[in-house]
Amino acid sequence: MTNSLIKLVDYSLLPAIILIMGKVLGVYLIIFIFGIDFGFASSSDVIFSLTPVVAGEYLQLVSSYSDLIMFILVASGFTYVLSSALYFHDSHIKVSTINMLAKYNLLFLIRSSYQLYHSGIIWLAFTWICDLVVLINVSLGKTYSWILFVTTIFTLALTVILFRDLFKELELQKSKILKGEM
Numbered sequence: 001m002t003n004s005l006i007k008l009v010d011y012s013l014l015p016a017i018i019l020i021m022g023k024v025l026g027v028y029l030i031i032f033i034f035g036i037d038f039g040f041a042s043s044s045d046v047i048f049s050l051t052p053v054v055a056g057e058y059l060q061l062v063s064s065y066s067d068l069i070m071f072i073l074v075a076s077g078f079t080y081v082l083s084s085a086l087y088f089h090d091s092h093i094k095v096s097t098i099n100m101l102a103k104y105n106l107l108f109l110i111r112s113s114y115q116l117y118h119s120g121i122i123w124l125a126f127t128w129i130c131d132l133v134v135l136i137n138v139s140l141g142k143t144y145s146w147i148l149f150v151t152t153i154f155t156l157a158l159t160v161i162l163f164r165d166l167f168k169e170l171e172l173q174k175s176k177i178l179k180g181e182m
């Protein structure tokens with residue numbers, strides 16, 4: 001495998017774990033917060049053989065807020081990558097920021113375009129996957145439609161921010177090439 005493909009697989013592990021654990025923890029957190037009675041059902045035709053079962057009147061509540069928790073966790077990871085791209089990108093980091101990071105021994109926060117955009121595209125994909133999960137749950141009547149609206153707005157905003165930074169980086173590299181700096 002190529003180095004880029006290995007890095008993409010490596011960068012995709014954390015968002016995948018956060019997506020799955022966010023949904024599972026969200027279900028249990030909502031059940032705990034609202035004091036909802038639940039049980040476990042065993043099935044051999046699903047990925048997880050034991051799944052929590054809640055009463056029908058609480059299904060939409062549990063599914064909706066667990067979807068929201070899942071999205072918040074994945075979007076938070078993506079926001080961390082975006083903030084790294086905007087403020088700690090080695091191609092356009094401010095000298096004052098480098099000095100401050102060096103003072104506190106945090107120079108490891110500075111990342112290259114290769115690292116940032118590989119991880120950014122992966123986090124973007126998982127943010128859209130979360131939005132797709134919410135869309136499917138809304139279409140099945142398991143999630144409130146306002147959650148789809150909120151997640152879609154945030155997903156679109158994060159996507160625009162990533163692509164604006166990417167195009168800004170491309171223009172920066174293009175101007176360096178034209179000036180003969182590279």
